Amino acid sequence: MRADTEQDILKTELWWTAVVTVIVTIIMLAIIYAGLVHHINPPSNIETIDPKTLHLTGEFTEGNLGTKVEAGDQVTSRLVATQFAFQPQCIVVPAGRTVTLRFATPDVIHGILVTGTNVNAMVVPGYVSQVHTVFTRTGDLLMPCHEYCGLGHSQMWATVRVVPESEFRPGPDGRATCGAR
Numbered sequence: 001m002r003a004d005t006e007q008d009i010l011k012t013e014l015w016w017t018a019v020v021t022v023i024v025t026i027i028m029l030a031i032i033y034a035g036l037v038h039h040i041n042p043p044s045n046i047e048t049i050d051p052k053t054l055h056l057t058g059e060f061t062e063g064n065l066g067t068k069v070e071a072g073d074q075v076t077s078r079l080v081a082t083q084f085a086f087q088p089q090c091i092v093v094p095a096g097r098t099v100t101l102r103f104a105t106p107d108v109i110h111g112i113l114v115t116g117t118n119v120n121a122m123v124v125p126g127y128v129s130q131v132h133t134v135f136t137r138t139g140d141l142l143m144p145c146h147e148y149c150g151l152g153h154s155q156m157w158a159t160v161r162v163v164p165e166s167e168f169r170p171g172p173d174g175r176a177t178c179g180a181r
């Protein structure tokens, strides 16, 4: 091997090292920016649930689904994602206030996102997906399933109705539904 060839190889390797360093730095900065500015973070909540019994007992039974104002004025909305619908089809939440969304699925992997917000998560059988967010815009936001879950995937969506705080009127049991606006 000639000496100048070895020098060439070294030069090329250093060049690519620099290129890769720049690319990795850009990706890292993008992740940090998304996390700090847009509050887009990887899931940190690990909570298991039995997909076979979640509809029979516990917080995801039919009567517990939807929005509820809980202790400490905490607004929590619970939804079940199934093939091929969300239960309930519509949830109502107040604007400008921290809302916790909790999802579970009895069948396959689904995904949820709420258009125009930072809400984006996967719903995996066996786990509860939890997202905290503050909705700033009022109106009906579309929440489609974004993880291919079978033939009816494209028909699977729900509505998040964001109302001003003054129009958010939960009943005496703390529950609020899209119908009782």
Ligand code: CUA
Binding pocket: 081, 082, 083, 084, 109, 110, 111, 145, 146, 147, 148, 149, 150, 152, 153, 154, 156
């Ligand atoms: Cu559920 Cu796609």
